[in-house]
Structure formats: structure tokens, C-alpha cells
Amino acid sequence: MTLADHATAATRSGRRADAERNRAAIIAAAGEVFAECGGGVDVREIARRSGVGMGTLYRHFPTKDELLATVLELQFNAWLTDAHQQAVATEDPWQALVGFFEQLLDNQADNRAVVESYATTGGPSESCVQRCYSLIDQVRTRCVDAGVLRTGVTTEDLFLLSGSLSQAVLTTADSHPGTWRRLLRISLDGLSSRNTEPLPEPDSAATDRALPRPAPSEMIAG
Amino acid sequence: MTLADHATAATRSGRRADAERNRAAIIAAAGEVFAECGGGVDVREIARRSGVGMGTLYRHFPTKDELLATVLELQFNAWLTDAHQQAVATEDPWQALVGFFEQLLDNQADNRAVVESYATTGGPSESCVQRCYSLIDQVRTRCVDAGVLRTGVTTEDLFLLSGSLSQAVLTTADSHPGTWRRLLRISLDGLSSRNTEPLPEPDSAATDRALPRPAPSEMIAG
DNA sequence: GAACAACAGGAGCAGGTGCTCCGCTTGATG
DNA sequence: CATCAAGCGGAGCACCTGCTCCTGTTGTTC
Numbered sequence: 001m002t003l004a005d006h007a008t009a010a011t012r013s014g015r016r017a018d019a020e021r022n023r024a025a026i027i028a029a030a031g032e033v034f035a036e037c038g039g040g041v042d043v044r045e046i047a048r049r050s051g052v053g054m055g056t057l058y059r060h061f062p063t064k065d066e067l068l069a070t071v072l073e074l075q076f077n078a079w080l081t082d083a084h085q086q087a088v089a090t091e092d093p094w095q096a097l098v099g100f101f102e103q104l105l106d107n108q109a110d111n112r113a114v115v116e117s118y119a120t121t122g123g124p125s126e127s128c129v130q131r132c133y134s135l136i137d138q139v140r141t142r143c144v145d146a147g148v149l150r151t152g153v154t155t156e157d158l159f160l161l162s163g164s165l166s167q168a169v170l171t172t173a174d175s176h177p178g179t180w181r182r183l184l185r186i187s188l189d190g191l192s193s194r195n196t197e198p199l200p201e202p203d204s205a206a207t208d209r210a211l212p213r214p215a216p217s218e219m220i221a222g
Numbered sequence: 223m224t225l226a227d228h229a230t231a232a233t234r235s236g237r238r239a240d241a242e243r244n245r246a247a248i249i250a251a252a253g254e255v256f257a258e259c260g261g262g263v264d265v266r267e268i269a270r271r272s273g274v275g276m277g278t279l280y281r282h283f284p285t286k287d288e289l290l291a292t293v294l295e296l297q298f299n300a301w302l303t304d305a306h307q308q309a310v311a312t313e314d315p316w317q318a319l320v321g322f323f324e325q326l327l328d329n330q331a332d333n334r335a336v337v338e339s340y341a342t343t344g345g346p347s348e349s350c351v352q353r354c355y356s357l358i359d360q361v362r363t364r365c366v367d368a369g370v371l372r373t374g375v376t377t378e379d380l381f382l383l384s385g386s387l388s389q390a391v392l393t394t395a396d397s398h399p400g401t402w403r404r405l406l407r408i409s410l411d412g413l414s415s416r417n418t419e420p421l422p423e424p425d426s427a428a429t430d431r432a433l434p435r436p437a438p439s440e441m442i443a444g
Numbered sequence: 445g446a447a448c449a450a451c452a453g454g455a456g457c458a459g460g461t462g463c464t465c466c467g468c469t470t471g472a473t474g
Numbered sequence: 475c476a477t478c479a480a481g482c483g484g485a486g487c488a489c490c491t492g493c494t495c496c497t498g499t500t501g502t503t504c
Binding site for chain 4: 018054
Binding site: 241265266278 | 456460461463464465466470471472
């Protein structure tokens with residue numbers, strides 16, 4: 001690496017080379033530690049594993065939450081991109097839906113922090129939630145058009161179901177690895193258009209309070 | 223109340239009357255607070271709400287965990303007894319299964335601590351887990367005998383499913399109250415004997431189908 | 445190589461929480 | 475009513491954890 005390269009690298013990010021290295025090390029270590037222990041882990045553990053002092057860590061990320069959000073967003077977006085590509089590449093609509101769930105749960109099976117954020121809020125940030133919602137809606141619409149999805153199943157149903165199964169993956173990972181595939185299969189069969197009985201109506205109170213989540217059509221346009 | 227009665231009451235429990243009152247107040251307050259806030263709540267809040275000092279609280283329960291365990295076991299056993307009676311009283315086997323899930327989720331919808339313990343370990347204590355397992359197995363066997371349950375569904379499947387749905391109830395309680403009924407319906411339809419395809423084996427293909435997830439360090443390229 | 449700004453590091457601070465200690469109070473007893 | 479052990483209350487201790495401060499160091503520039 002030439003001196004010019006060093007200079008360029010430093011200028012691009014506005015940071016010194018060692019700072020850049022440390023930032024990468026922190027993100028890498030935080031990714032591992034959060035995945036293993038969840039978001040509640042001690043920040044000192046991350047500093048230790050990245051070979052960096054507390055001061056350095058907090059220079060790069062002003063709060064623990066911001067570090068967690070950064071890491072989660074990286075991991076989540078990487079998954080979303082994969083999931084989107086896979087869904088597009090799968091011709092059969094129902095298989096696209098099945099593949100979405102399987103990839104989600106496979107991916108989350110060893111990442112506590114991601115499951116925590118996904119199962120409780122749908123993702124690390126509002127934009128991630130929207131992307132996820134939009135992806136699910138695309139897959140759902142294809143299934144509806146093909147007539148393979150149970151009548152009345154909403155994007156929100158699929159979203160909440162994926163969160164619920166995510167939790168199940170995590171809590172059964174140690175004692176019953178792989179059992180989540182059975183629960184997934186059961187749920188998927190319940191989602192098939194073979195089931196003709198209508199689903200119970202969601203609480204009217206819920207629809208009234210339905211907040212910031214834009215209608216699926218709006219998300220596709222954007 | 224005669225003096226003898228006082229003496230008897232004190233002797234029976236080995237405690238003074240005021241101590242007995244305080245113990246009851248602590249359990250009652252702890253039940254509410256744990257239900258509202260979960261097991262992570264500050265012990266001071268329980269002491270405050272029960273109108274008792276910290277010393278008194280810790281005189282009756284040597285640790286917070288023991289208090290939590292006591293309360294959870296009381297609540298859990300009360301639910302188990304109800305659930306058992308209801309199951310026995312329901313003649314139709316499938317309705318007994320449906321009723322079990324509905325009662326469980328209705329009951330847990332407003333109790334954070336119970337869900338936490340149920341979803342992660344199946345209950346506050348090993349004996350509770352066993353009672354719960356046993357109840358599920360009774361209902362399951364009736365459904366199997368009646369030919370209404372999908373072939374291959376195990377007691378463990380139903381147990382894990384109930385834990386998963388419990389989590390869903392809790393995480394959607396605020397934003398989407400009542401939506402869990404839709405997820406429950408979907409799951410129950412997937413459990414019906416209408417579904418003839420076999421479920422995946424418990425320990426099959428769990429590892430070889432796992433997709434490699436990019437390490438955080440690979441994701442920050444650029 | 446010299447000068448300097450950016451950076452590293454870890455001891456220490458602040459706030460929160462489980463739990464204890466000990467002087468004061470009260471119910472049971474004769 | 476007097477006695478006193480059982481019981482009570484809450485200030486305080488110990489530990490954990492997010493975060494900061496400040497001194498010494500290192501990368502970058504000329």
C-alpha cells in the first residue's frame with residue numbers, strides 16, 4: 001500500500017488508518033458477542049474481544065445502543081438482501097414463501113441479538129421493518145395471485161408469525177435443535193389455501209391504533 | 223376471635239399474625255408487579271406496593287428468585303388446575319385442544335413473568351413442566367384416538383408451539399391485541415388431521431441446510 | 445525527523461439493583 | 475400490664491454496567 005493509498009483511505013472516511021482498523025475490529029467483535037449473548041451483554045466484553053479500550057470503543061460509537069443498532073442493521077440488511085434475491089429467484093410462489101421462512105429462521109438460529117430485535121420490534125430500525133414488510137408483501141401477493149395462500153392472511157400475519165417462530169428457534173435451539181422445522185411446517189400448512197375457514201377478525205382497537213406502518217401499496221411504490 | 227384461636231393460627235404456620243399478613247401482602251403485590259413488568263423488576267417496587275420494608279420482604283423470601291419462583295408456581299398451578307378441569311369437561315377432543323391453547327394464551331396475555339418462564343423453560347419449576355406436559359399429553363391422546371390430530375404430532379410439538387405462541391401474545395399485546403388468535407387458528411389448522419404430509423424428523427438436516435452467514439467484518443467492506 | 449492533532453487505553457465515576465444490618469416496634473404470653 | 479422474642483423498616487453496602495476523563499501514544503504532514 002502506497003502512502004497515497006493511506007492518505008486516500010484516511011481522507012475518504014475522515015479517519016486515521018488505525019482508527020479505521022479499530023472501528024472494523026469493534027464491529028466484528030460486537031457482531032459475534034451480540035449474536036452469542038444478546039443485546040444485554042457487558043460492553044467490556046466487546047472491548048476485550050476486539051482488543052480495544054473502552055475509550056476507543058466509545059469514540060467510535062457514542063452509546064452502546066448505537067453500536068448495537070449499527071451491527072444489527074448490517075446483519076439484518078445482509079439477510080434482507082439475501083432473502084430478497086432468493087425470493088425473486090424462486091419461481092414457485094409457495095416455495096418462495098417457504099424459502100423466506102426457512103432462510104429467516106436458519107439465519108437467526110444462532111444470533112440472539114437479531115432475534116431479540118426482530119421478534120419484539122420487527123427489526124433494528126424502522127427502515128428495516130419497512131424493507132422486511134415490503135419483502136413479505138411481495139411474496140404474499142405472488143401467493144395470493146397464484147391462489148395458494150389462505151384467504152384473509154395479511155402481511156402483518158406473516159410478519160408476526162415470523163417473529164413468533166424466531167423466538168421459538170432461539171428458545172429451542174439448545175434443547176431441541178431442528179424442532180422449529182416441525183412448527184414451521186405446521187404453520188405453513190395452516191397458511192395454505194386448503195384451509196377455507198375464515199380467520200378471526202383482528203381487534204378493531206388494533207386497526208384504530210395501527211400506526212406508522214404504511215400500507216403495502218405505498219411501500220412498493222416507494 | 224379468642225386468644226386460643228390466635229395462638230393456634232400463630233402456631234400452625236409458626237409465624238406471628240402480622241408476619242402472616244405481610245407474607246400474603248408480599249405475594250399478592252409480587253404477583254401483580256411481576257405480571258406487569260416481568261421478572262426483571264426492581265425488588266423495591268414490590269416492597270413499596272406491598273407496603274412492607276425491604277427487611278420484611280427478605281425475611282420471608284431469602285432471594286428475589288425464590289420470591290419469583292413462589293409466585294410463579296402459585297399462578298402457574300392455578301392455571302394448570304383450571305386448564306385441567308376445562309379439558310376434562312370438554313367432550314369433543316379437538317375442542318379440548320383448542321380450548322387448552324385459548325385458555326393458556328388468554329391467561330398469559332397479561333402476565334409477563336409467566337410468559338417469560340413458560341416460553342423459555344416451560345414453567346417455573348420442573349414439576350410444573352411435568353404437570354403441563356402431562357395435561358397436553360392427555361388432550362393429545364384423546365385427539366389421536368378420535369383421529370382428528372395430524373399424524374406424528376408429539377406432545378413436545380404442542381408444548382413448544384404453546385411456548386412460541388405465548389411469546390407472540392406478549393410481544394404483540396400492545397401493538398396488535400387479539401392478533402394472536404389468528405396465529406393460533408393458523409397453527410391449529412396446521413395441526414388438524416386434514417394435513418397428511420409427514421412432519422420433518424426432529425433432528426434431520428438441521429445443520430447441512432444451514433446457510434453460511436457473512437461475518438460482520440465481511441459486511442463492512444467499502 | 446519534528447510537530448501536532450487525532451487516537452488509544454483503562455481507571456474511575458454515576459446510577460441502578462440485589463441484599464444486609466441493626467436499632468426500633470409489636471404481637472403473644474403469663 | 476410487663477416482658478421479650480419475633481418481626482419490621484429502610485439506610486446503606488457491594489457489585490454490576492454504561493459511560494467519561496485524562497494522560498500517554500501514534501499516524502500524518504511538511
